[in-house]
Amino acid sequence: MEKKTVLRKPAGFLDVYKHKPGAEKDRTHYCPGCGxxxxxxxxxxxxxxxxxxxxxxxxxxxxxxxxxxxxxxxxxxxxxxxxxxxxxxxxxxxxxxxxxxxxxxxxxxxxxxxxxxxxxxxxxxxxxxxxxxxxxxxxxxxxxxxxxxxxxxxxxxxxxxxxxxxxxxxxxxxxxxxxxxxxxxxxxxxxxxxxxxxxxxxxxxxxxxxxxxxxxxxxxxxxxxxxxxxxxxxxxxxxxxxxxxxxxxxxxxxxRSAEATPVVRPEPVLEPGKVLEKLGLTEDKSRGFARGTVAEEYSEMSIRIAGFGGQGIMSTGQILAQVAMEYGYNVSWLPSYGPEMRGGTANCSVNIQDDTIGGAEAVSPNMVIAMNRPSMEKFEKTMVEGGSLIYNSTLVEISPSRTDIKAFPVPITGLANELGDIRVQSVVGVGAYAAVTGMFRPEDIIEMLPQFFKGKNKSIIDLNASAVRAGYDYVKNNF
Amino acid sequence: MARTLMKGNHAAVYGAVMAGCTAYYGYPITPASEIAEGAAEIFPKLNRTFLQAESEIAAINMVYGAAGSGRRVMTASSGPGISLKMEGLSYCAGSALPCVVVDVMRGGPGLGNIGPEQSDYNQVVKGGGHGNYRNLVLAPNSCQEMCDFTMLAFDLADRYRNPVFVLTDGVIGQMMEAVELPKPVTHIPDRSEWAVCGTPLNKNLINSIYLDLDDLERWNMALDAKYRSVKENEVRYEEYLMDDAKIAVVGYGCVSRVLRSTVEMARARGIKVGLFRPITLFPFPEKQIRAFADRGVEKVLTVELSTGQLVDDVNLSLQGTLKSDLYYRVGGNVPSALEILNRISELYGV
The missing domain is CATH 3.40.50.970 (Thiamin diphosphate (ThDP)-binding fold, Pyr/PP domains)
Structure with a gap:
């Protein structure tokens, strides 16, 4: 440490200042008297x-x-x-x-x-x-x-x-x-x-x-x-x-030189096998559900789901997209976003089809799931002729004004309350969708519940399974 | 590999991870924040660096440091944040450093709003910072492409030692789709010739200062030659029903998806509309657009979420050969397929 280096140019300097332009490659550019x-x-x-x-x-x-x-x-x-x-x-x-x-x-x-x-x-x-x-x-x-x-x-x-x-x-x-x-x-x-x-x-x-x-x-x-x-x-x-x-x-x-502990940084993982292993991507977890017979009118779905914030609007849409993906459909999910996101209402668009999906927003949906009255009033108008409207009849006390669409009043909030937890209403909606369209089997949705509710205990999963059934059965029994 | 439902922003993170990106430096901003959040979750699992920088300016300078150290590195932001990064990007280009920047565009100018727009086109595609440089710009329009193009961006960044942008919008960043994750790369090009890295330390210099006027002119000419080679070799685009089209609609990002629906609606009415979608915005598919007239196209409608930025490049490419029009929505609004079709009917009497 206390090796004396004096009266010569220290080795920490370059011998020749090669990067310095001009002829004077042996002296600095600093002014005389500069520190x-x-x-x-x-x-x-x-x-x-x-x-x-x-x-x-x-x-x-x-x-x-x-x-x-x-x-x-x-x-x-x-x-x-x-x-x-x-x-x-x-x-x-x-x-x-x-x-x-x-x-x-x-x-x-x-x-x-x-x-x-x-x-x-x-x-x-x-x-x-x-x-x-x-x-x-x-x-x-x-x-x-x-x-x-x-x-x-x-x-x-x-x-x-x-x-x-x-x-x-x-x-x-x-x-x-x-x-x-x-x-x-x-x-x-x-x-x-x-x-x-x-x-x-x-x-x-x-x-x-x-x-x-x-x-x-x-x-x-x-x-x-x-x-x-x-x-x-x-x-x-x-x-x-x-x-x-x-x-x-x-x-x-x-x-604090004496007591400071050295900083240690481990080597980044780059080896492909290790990368996949660390990210849990080594096994193919896709289910590949077999499709049942789906009526022509429900073979290509453009869905708008809407309600109050807190009604699980976003997750209803995500569950629909996830399940449809496992049936081999192309899917997209787009949240209400930007200027639409005002006033405590929420909506999302889901597309489910075999062809390439164009615009992701369900501008003219053939399915609306309306969880409250303002949502029904807003999005009913946008539906294509002959489309299907599932609305939450617990909260929506009026009938749809359109007569050229199919209406499915389902007491979604009521069914969730009967199960003892209002939070399952989004899953009740998924069950109702499955029954109306014939696109998903309820047992397939239930099989995927642990994936949607990661880290939740069995009683929560079971409760949601009952919610899927409740929505599904209500539609099957009433329409 | 299995398909996973994920947001476009998360798909970009996976693209970076699979490309061997070992460092992410970023700052939160809607609608790009999920990229930082995804990196914060995933990178530490692989001993890779995630750091929330104190500012957008710090983030891009950290990118400069990591890139100069020979690492694959990424940052992401949106309009206001990208504006702040411009000086650092100019340094990256001026020092020939490969790096990847994802811009998930929002409404502007100023604070604007968090809705989708495409109004960063000029600042990203034309360079944006000071000096004679360009960014390579890829424009994904799906979550799968957010992943794949981010991965491709790292290869292009290395190939040309230059910043590469993945330029997208709030819709593509926020939406979820099924993504098939690519396999991780097995090889990253050696950078010991120029990077400050290695053991013993490679005594290189990362620098963009050339005091001698002729030296700086030579360096600018070398950059120009590089960008010419990019224009020669890296043009990417996609067409949909263009072969017999009389009307070409041109758009990128989320707009190109809406335009695909417009084309289908138009065809159902017997109107011969085709979609031309630039995938690389720099290099811009100039020759392909210039060739529209020779292919029988009669009218060109550019649709963008900016008040006339993309259309400038379309017009430069057309060189006055065809009637060219613009339809735009901004402020966070996205036009519907029907709205655009109605515009086509009005404009061209079809």
Missing amino acids: HGILHKLIAEAMEDLEIIDDTIIISPVGCSVFAYYYFDGGHFQVPHGRAPAVGTAVSRANPDKIVISYQGDGDLAAIGGNNILQAANRGESIAVFFVNNAIYGMTGGQMAPTTLEGQVTTTTPYGRNPATDGLPLRMAEIINQLEAPTFVARVSLHNPANIRKTRAAVRQALQNAKEHKGFQFVEVLSMCPSGWKQTPVNCLKWIEEKMLPIFPLGTLRD
């Missing part, structure tokens, strides 16, 4: 000493360090402004055995990417974040950053940052330290050798933790920007000492 170069070197040295060069993925942000990938050895992402923690989240989850470094500036991390850094920190993602706070936007030419000091003149605060209109500088290390998940949170500075040594130690602690996959590391680094601040490099050092330190106190805010 990025110092921090880059501390990171590159630590990568060498911790022997992680071949296992490190570096995420370059938007800002002056957009070109961090020119310099470091390792795998690289250059990412959209502020999004390094989001990208890093996925990179670390895809490469759980690697070290992921997110290198960000203050505009990137604290302004446009403010939510991303908070959420990644809060999830405790395995990322080491190096946050360069130089109180200014460097790359775009010296505009105000979230960390710009009160009164500081920038190109977008020409009269100085005014707290009344621009707010006060954000203290990101303190904010991150409010969260439970992060392992290591520190603020360090690059303005003199003593502080550079402390920065070096913090960088190494963060990367050691990253090497051990101990979650989220956050190192805020106060850094000089002579070009943005329009000051000499020497004055910049003084400015940090005098102006920044009172606002951004240095120190280790949190160090």
